[in-house]
Structure formats: C-alpha cells, structure tokens
Amino acid sequence: MFSKRRMGLWGRMVRQTVRGLASKDHPVLVHIIPMRRCNLSCGYCNEYDAVSQPVPLDEMIKRVDHLAGLGTAVITISGGEPLMHPELDQIIAHIRKRGIIVTLISNGYYMSPEWIERLNRAGLDHLEISIDNVEPDDVSLKSLRLLEPKLKWLAELAEFTLTINSVVGSGIEHPEDALAIAKRAEELGLMSSVGITHDHDGQLKPLGEKELQIYREIRGLSGLLGRFNAPFQDRLARGEANEWRCRAGARYLYIDENGIVSYCSQTRGTPGIPLLEYTREDIRREFNRAKECAPFCTVNCVQQVGYLDNWRSPQKDRAPLPPKAGLSEPPTMGTEAAAEAVEA
Numbered sequence: 001m002f003s004k005r006r007m008g009l010w011g012r013m014v015r016q017t018v019r020g021l022a023s024k025d026h027p028v029l030v031h032i033i034p035m036r037r038c039n040l041s042c043g044y045c046n047e048y049d050a051v052s053q054p055v056p057l058d059e060m061i062k063r064v065d066h067l068a069g070l071g072t073a074v075i076t077i078s079g080g081e082p083l084m085h086p087e088l089d090q091i092i093a094h095i096r097k098r099g100i101i102v103t104l105i106s107n108g109y110y111m112s113p114e115w116i117e118r119l120n121r122a123g124l125d126h127l128e129i130s131i132d133n134v135e136p137d138d139v140s141l142k143s144l145r146l147l148e149p150k151l152k153w154l155a156e157l158a159e160f161t162l163t164i165n166s167v168v169g170s171g172i173e174h175p176e177d178a179l180a181i182a183k184r185a186e187e188l189g190l191m192s193s194v195g196i197t198h199d200h201d202g203q204l205k206p207l208g209e210k211e212l213q214i215y216r217e218i219r220g221l222s223g224l225l226g227r228f229n230a231p232f233q234d235r236l237a238r239g240e241a242n243e244w245r246c247r248a249g250a251r252y253l254y255i256d257e258n259g260i261v262s263y264c265s266q267t268r269g270t271p272g273i274p275l276l277e278y279t280r281e282d283i284r285r286e287f288n289r290a291k292e293c294a295p296f297c298t299v300n301c302v303q304q305v306g307y308l309d310n311w312r313s314p315q316k317d318r319a320p321l322p323p324k325a326g327l328s329e330p331p332t333m334g335t336e337a338a339a340e341a342v343e344a
Contacts, residue, residue: 009126020308026070027072027253028308029076031076031264033055036080037051040081040107057091064091076105101125104124104126119160120157130165134180137173144184165192178194192218212237212238215237236298242296248267249282250287251305251306263291
C-alpha cells in the first residue's frame with residue numbers, strides 16, 4: 001500500500017514538473033497557514049503566536065479553490081502548528097480533491113496513531129518534521145528523545161512519505177546532534193535532510209569548519225532527493241552567493257493566516273495582496289521582478305522552485321512594489337527571532 005502510494009506521488013510530481021516547464025504563469029508551490037498558534041515557543045522562530053484561532057474551514061476552502069483556479073501544483077500546509085487545527089484533515093482532503101499535491105510541516109508533538117490514520121484517509125502526500133537536538137534545551141523542545149515514539153508510529157503506520165529535517169549552523173550548541181538525527185531517520189527507513197540556519201530576514205549564516213564536516217556527512221545520507229539542491233546549498237554553506245532568479249510571488253507564494261500573499265515567510269506583507277484578489281496578472285508581474293535578497297537567501301523551497309525557470313526570462317523589473325493591504329504587524333514572539341532552520 002505504502003509503496004503503491006509513493007509511486008503514485010512520484011508520477012504526479014513528474015507530471016507537475018513537466019507542466020511547470022511548459023507554462024510559467026501558474027504557482028508551482030504555495031505555503032498556506034491555517035493556524036498561526038503553536039504549542040511550542042522555539043527561541044529561533046518568528047512564525048508563531050500564542051493566541052490565534054484556527055482559520056475557519058469554509059475560509060480555507062475558498063483559499064484552496066482560488067489557488068486551484070490559478071493552477072497551483074503543490075500546497076504545503078505549515079504554521080504555527082497545523083495539527084492544532086481541528087479540521088486539518090478536511091483541508092487536506094479538499095486540496096487532494098482539487099488535484100493538488102499536498103504536504104504538511106509539523107513539529108510532530110500532536111502526532112498519534114489516530115492522527116496518522118486521519119492523515120492517511122485524507123490523502124496526505126508528504127510530511128516533514130524538523131528536529132533540532134537530541135536532548136531538549138532552553139531554545140527548542142523539538143528533540144529526538146521526545147519525538148522518538150512519534151517517529152516509530154509514523155514509520156509503521158504512515159501511508160505518506162516522511163522527511164526528518166535536522167539543523168546545522170553557527171550558534172547551535174551541539175552541531176553533532178544533526179548527524180545523530182539523520183542517522184536515526186535512516187535507521188527507521190525515513191528520508192532525511194539538513195538545514196542551514198538563517199537570520200530573521202532569511203539571509204545566510206555561513207558554517208564553520210566543524211559544521212561543514214557534519215553538513216557533508218548528512219548530505220551523504222540524504223539520497224538523491226536530498227542532493228537535488230546540493231550545489232546551491234553547498235555554496236551557501238561556504239558563505240558564497242548564488243546567482244539565480246527568485247520567482248517568489250509567482251511560482252512560489254506564502255499565504256498567511258489572514259489570507260495575504262507574501263514572497264516568503266521572512267518577507268511577510270510584500271507584496272501584501274489578499275489571495276482572493278490575486279490574479280495571473282500579479283503572477284506575471286512578480287515572475288519578472290528581481291528580488292534583492294536572492295543571492296544569500298536560504299529559503300530552500302523557493303530556490304528549488306526557481307530551478308524550473310532559471311534558464312529563461314531574465315528579471316529586469318525593479319519598479320516600486322504595489323501598495324500593501326492593511327496588515328497588522330507580525331506577531332510578537334516574546335523571544336528574539338535569532339535564526340530559523342530551513343530544509344536543504
């Protein structure tokens with residue numbers, strides 16, 4: 001069952017890739033937030049609050065339907081902690097009903113055999129869980145020891161694919177933990193990936209010699225999928241810039257809990273247009289707009305989407321951005337957002 005479903009996912013991914021190469025006026029990947037609140041308060045994170053309510057199901061359905069109308073290929077649900085949304089499985093099922101590949105990013109704490117079965121029935125394609133350390137500390141409780149029972153349940157029961165993401169970077173107290181996490185994922189038969197820390201603007205924090213060695217060892221465990229973006233990430237790990245064309249706002253969209261379109265999680269409020277008003281005209285404009293933060297950006301999913309179009313349509317448009325919608329300030333974290341790990 002698991003193998004058949006995985007083969008079906010790969011087939012759909014190949015079809016969407018071909019479609020993306022053939023046409024450049026639809027989103028390839030969209031991050032959507034149904035729940036800003038989180039049960040944790042990791043010291044590096046600037047993507048959560050402690051008070052937000054779940055976005056109502058009917059509003060999420062409207063947003064998914066609009067994204068389907070724009071031709072979206074993949075929707076990734078994240079947060080906050082999306083498993084705190086009581087109707088998450090219904091959102092996932094509707095995304096699949098619209099013919100879109102659906103993935104989920106979770107801290108894993110609410111994962112249980114019951115939730116795994118709900119996600120199986122809804123048709124989830126892929127889950128990513130980031131683990132920050134072997135033992136919990138004052139910065140993060142996303143530890144291997146605390147999440148180990150959840151990983152065993154997932155390895156045994158999940159019909160969707162699963163990636164465990166570990167973290168390396170300057171300022172991390174025990175960088176060797178990332179290698180231990182990647183090796184445990186391999187032992188459980190799960191995919192692994194490695195992240196490089198960035199600051200609150202999504203910009204590079206280069207690795208030291210020890211971190212570089214650990215990063216390379218994890219790369220060796222990550223398989224073909226993990227090495228897809230290796231040259232790009234390797235340059236960042238060495239502190240070197242990348243020359244590429246960021247297509248955020250066009251091929252990649254970030255939709256916050258208020259339904260506002262941003263380039264990514266680190267540029268919330270730009271271009272700041274409500275999703276339900278977002279059109280193919282907006283997609284075409286942002287496709288051609290150069291993003292000044294691109295050379296040292298570590299937001300891996302945006303880079304991967306950029307591969308489809310890096311060979312065509314040079315970006316020359318640096319015109320002023322359209323007016324932003326009326327947005328509130330990003331949520332206050334109660335702890336300084338020093339860095340965030342992004343899948344590599």
